[in-house]
Every structure is written in C-alpha cells, then in structure tokens.
Amino acid sequence: MIRDAITLDPQIRYWVIAPILIITFLFGLIRHYLMIILKNGPSQGSLESVKTMQTLRRSALLRENGHFLPANSFEIRKRHLIGEQGALTIGKDTEGAVKNPMQDPSMMGDQLKGQMTNMLPMIVIGGWVSYAFSGFLAARVPFPLTLRFKQLMQRGIELSSLDASWISSMSWYFIGAFGMRGVYELVLGEDNQADQARAMQQQMPGGVGGQIQDEQKAYKAEWEALKITNYKNALENVEKMLLQT
C-alpha cells in the first residue's frame, strides 16, 4: 500500500481545508439562529399524553426502585397499576388511535421546519463541495482504516490501490459537520441547534416533544414488564452493610 509516497500540495490547506471548515461552521451558526427564530415554542403534548408518559414512567420507577419500599407498599402500587382497574390495564386494552405523525399538523410543521433547516444546507454545501473540490485528495486521517472506508471516504477518486486513510474533500466536510459539536458548545452554549448529530436524532419520529406513537403497545409492554417483576427487599442487608463501615 502506498503510504508516505504521496505528498499533497500545501495550497490545499488554504484553499480546501480551511474554507470548508469555515463554511461548515458559519452554516451551523446560521442554522442555530434560524431555528430559534422559526421555533414553534415547546411542543406541549395534550394533558392526556402527559398523563400517559408519566404513568409509564412511574411504572418503570416502581419496577426499578420499588424494592426500596416495604413489601406491602410495593404490592399495593403494583396491583393499582396492573389490576383489573389499573391504569396500565386500561391503557393496554384501549384501542387508541395511533398517532400518525403525518396527520398531526403542528408536529408535521415542526418536523418539516427541522428537516428544512438541517438537510437543506447539507445538500447545498455537499453539492457545492463535490462540485468545487472533487477529483483530488484533501487530507489523510492519522490512523489506518480498512478498505471498507475507501468507498465512503474516497468518493470521486477511483484509485483501487490507494490507502484508505486518504480522504476526499467531501469526507472532510462531513467530518467537520458532525465533529463541530464541541466548538458549537463552546460558542453557543449547550443545547444548540447547530449540532448535526442532535439534528439527526430529532428527526426520528416521536423524538420531538417525547410523544409516543403507539400508546397501546407501550402500555402493554410496561404491563408485562411489571407483571413479571417480583418484590425483593433491597434493604434486607442494609444493617449488615452499615455495621461493617
């Protein structure tokens, strides 16, 4: 494999690496402020969905931490949730309307805005980078990579014998876009909208506002999980442990 035999033109530093980085950073900033302007405000689910989430959360807490309670208290709460009239029982037996994100207009609007501000710049800049900076190597990553990465990192360079560590400008752009998170955190503070990785996460359905798509399924899952949870006194040996300190 050819390693050190390749020397890159130092001009690449000034005309490729730096500009791509600066542009990525600037666009990230623009995206952040744009999101603030366009933001709908915290999407508050309806009272019912809040109640659902909190019930499910409480059931999970009971499964996890209920062992710190006296046995009787645990059993009462368990019965209260999965008994005949229990909240989880009712929830799992109710044929609820599946919240289709396509049908909820405000959520649609939010998602669309998010998608626009995130994907559009990426597409635009990606296109511009591949147009303006294609056909040559931009940099080399300092660690060896396997051949699989060649396909990803060396778009536009059809050299099968080239070491996978060499990457194209397009890869550099992606590395910059996703890796800028630390820089954005310094500049914009935590919880900024410029973070690409976070943007990807937020596009998953149901991620924004924490709304659950299929409540019935969630209730069923929680019901079953709680049913098989048996009480075990977590504080059984606390005295022994204490006496040892």
Added chain:
Amino acid sequence: MEGINSSTDAAEMSFGELRKTLRKFRENGTRNATVTYKLGKYMCDNYSSKLGNEVWDVYEQMFFACIDLGINDIGLSYLRQIKEQFPESKRVYRLIGVLHEADGELAEAEELYKEMLEENPGDAAMTKRLISMYKTNGKTVEAVKLLVSYLETYKCDNEAWLELAELYLSEYEYEKAAYCFEELILISPANYLYHQRYAEVRYTIGGAENYLISKMHFCQAARLSGNSSNRALLGLVTVCETLRGLKGVTTEDKESCFKLVKWAKEKLTDKYEKSKVEVSDACPKKNSPKMTDHIDSGLETVCAILDSVKL
C-alpha cells in the same frame, strides 16, 4: 458574588457586575428582596437602555422584590410596564394574581387563577400558584384536593409530592404522608433525606412493624449520607432502643438493634467530640446578676456601642 449583601452599594458596581448578579439570582431562584431591589433599581435608573430585552426579566424580578418588601404600589408600576409589552401573556396574569394575593384581594386572585386554569388545565405553574394560595389562607382541604389532582397527571414531580407530604403532616395524616414519601423514594432512591423523613413518619405512626421499617430506612439514610447525617444516626438509636423495649419483637431483631445502637453511638460520640463547644454552665435564673447591676456607669458607653453595631 461573594460579599454581596444588604450593605453593598450599587453605585460601586459596574453595569456588567450588576447584570451578572441579577442573572445569577434569576438562575438560582434567589429571592433576596433587599439586594435585588437595590441593584435592580440602580440598574433600571441608569442602564435600562443597555439591557435590551433582558429588561423585562429584570422588571419581573423587581416586581417580586417589591412584593416581598411590601411596597406593592411600586411593584404595580413594574407590572404595568410588563403588561403593556406583553398584554396576553399567561406569565403576566400569574404576576397579577400574585399582586392580588399581596394586596389581600384573595378572592380576586383565586378567581383569576381558576379562570386561567379553565382555559389551560395543564398549566402546572398556575396550578401551583393556586395551591400555594389555598395553603396561605388555611384552606388546607382545597389545597390537598388540587394537589392530588395535579399529581394524577404529573406523577413524578418531586416538589409537589413533598408539598403534599407536608400538608398531610400538618393534618396529622401520617399514613398518607408516608405514601408521599414512598413516591419520593421511588423517584429518587439515592436521596437520603427522603429515607430519613420516611423513617421518621413510620416511627411516628408506631407499632412494631412500622418501627422495623423505620429502622431499615434510618440505616439506609445513614449509609447514603456516608454516616454523616446526625438525624439518621440519632433516629437509628431512638428506634432501636424503642424496639428493644417492645414485646412482640424477635430476639434476632433485638440483637441487631443492640449492635446498631452501639455502632451509631460510637459514630455520634466521635462527632460530639469533634464539635465540642465551650459553653459556660451558668444557665439563666431569676437571681442571675443583671447587666444593670454591673455596668451602671458604663451603660451609656455600652448603649452607644450597641447602636453602632449591626449584623
């Protein structure tokens, strides 16, 4: 922010320092009315243009400071300005409610909160204001009812469960208070204070079973606090000594109580020794010598000194 107290002179601070201090107060929810009022007033009088949009947050802080200091009419002037800027804001209506309460117009406040809640039943902040108002007026039953219904929805709100527990305790509903503390333990099992309080409530209810539960939770509280919580250690001693003297407790349990008492007393003695404070044994009695007996001639001087001293 060290050294910021009621004798701080706002004029000596720069605009940046003033703004930073007030921001810190807002972030931490500090309600130091005297200092806030002093600093805020100076800032608004001299730097209001520099503040930009932050001025509304500062006005809100000033409003609360005025309410706390009892100068409601000045608070009203701030509220008016905020209302002009944000006429339809729910936050503003909440402030109006607070002003009603401060002016003693409780019926108006109650009506306002109820109206806002009818429009937005999920408004947690408004619900909490109404609950707080019921509490202040001694309407404990209504406060409890509203709090319970709030908790039907927001099941994992620590603050609310704690508030409900306190309300139940004030009504001597110990079992219900115990339930609340159990919820708090479910939400934050690593918080030793919840275990401690729960143990105290169980002890108060009484009975061998409750004492045993109380013992377990005092142990857990002691453990979680790294054996540093005095109340957990003392509570442990108290409950163990009670159990040892009780019928219907197994020998095994009594044995373990004995060991725990010994262990806890060791830890406590250690702490007592480290905190020993020299206190004179002479306690106040009827025939204790009066100050006037001793320092008759020097009393004038003493009075003068006292006048100049202020903490």
Added chain:
Amino acid sequence: MRDIVFSSLALTKMMLHSYKYPHMPVNGVFLMDCDVEKEIYISDCVPLFHQGISLKPMFQLAMRTVEDYCERNNLAIAGYYESPDIVKSASPSLFAEKVGEKLREHFKDAFLLHNIWQENSKFALRPFIKESGKWSYSANTLNFENENVFKTVAELQKKNFGLELQDYDCYLDNFTNDWTNRSLQEVIMLVDAQTEHRDQSIKAK
C-alpha cells in the same frame, strides 16, 4: 395556681425564633426556675424545631436532652409554645395538646402558648391552661417581668441579631450550634439593659 411570670430572655428567644422562620411553623419549650417558689418564673426558653414539627423521633430526643439539662440546673419544663405558619384555628393543635398532657404529668401547672401571626408582622400570644378537662384560653396567664420586652425584640430584629438564634433543629444539623444560645443570651441581656435604661431616662425627664 401561682402566677406565671415570663422573663425577658424567655419571651425574647421565643419571638426571635418565630421571626427567624416567618413562613414555617416553629415550636419550643419554656423552662421554669425551680428555686423560685412564690410564682412560676419562666427563666428561659428552648426553641426546638422549625420543620417536621409533628414527627416524633427528633422531638422525643430533644425533650430528653432538655430534661437532662433541666435536671442538672434545677429547672423544669413548664410550658410548650407553637407558632403555626397557617392560621387554622385559634386554639392549640392536637400535637400541642398531647405535649401539654405529657408535661402535666411532671408539672401539673404546665401551660401552652399558641401564637398567631397577624397582618402587621406581629403575632398574638395566646396562653392556654387546662381547666376542667379542657384547654382554655387564659388571658391573665401572660405576665411580663419586664414590660420593655417587645422593644428589646424590635431592637434585636433591627440589628439582625435574631438570625443568630439556634434552635434544636440547627443543633441536629451541626453539633457546633448551641441550642442553649449562651452567646446570644448575653446580647439579649445587654440590649434589654439598654432599652430599660432608655426607658428610665425618658421617665426621668
């Protein structure tokens, strides 16, 4: 029943306790000087708690500590006070009555003091004694040794000395806090002497 006379120190400490925690219920006990025979002389007050008032374990502990202290100094617990944060009734709470009963087992003239906050940040002191099986309000029970006690409290509040008061709760948080408040006691006596002196000079003019 003998007259109950409150020393400045006892009342001042109680009032400072309430002022230090204006939005919380507080409670405490009054100590009687057993050397005095002709009247029930309340020489001192021990502020107890400002939270978890109706819980037993710490309260029992506090009472035992105070009882030990009393035995060493020939004092007795003669009364219990509470300043509830919420005005629910004009009479002592159930808990207070239970405490009163317990105190009466050792001292048959034990009394209760139920304080109610009023609008002007002052509070009304309401003494209760048990007569014919019921705790009833007894206005005559409140006798001050020194009429200037309210001026003393006002003066101490002005100078923020009240913040130095340590109740048993503070002691439980940190054993270095002195629940007998010896150092504050000296300040209270000084200010008391000052107000008395001022009063006398006004009267002399």
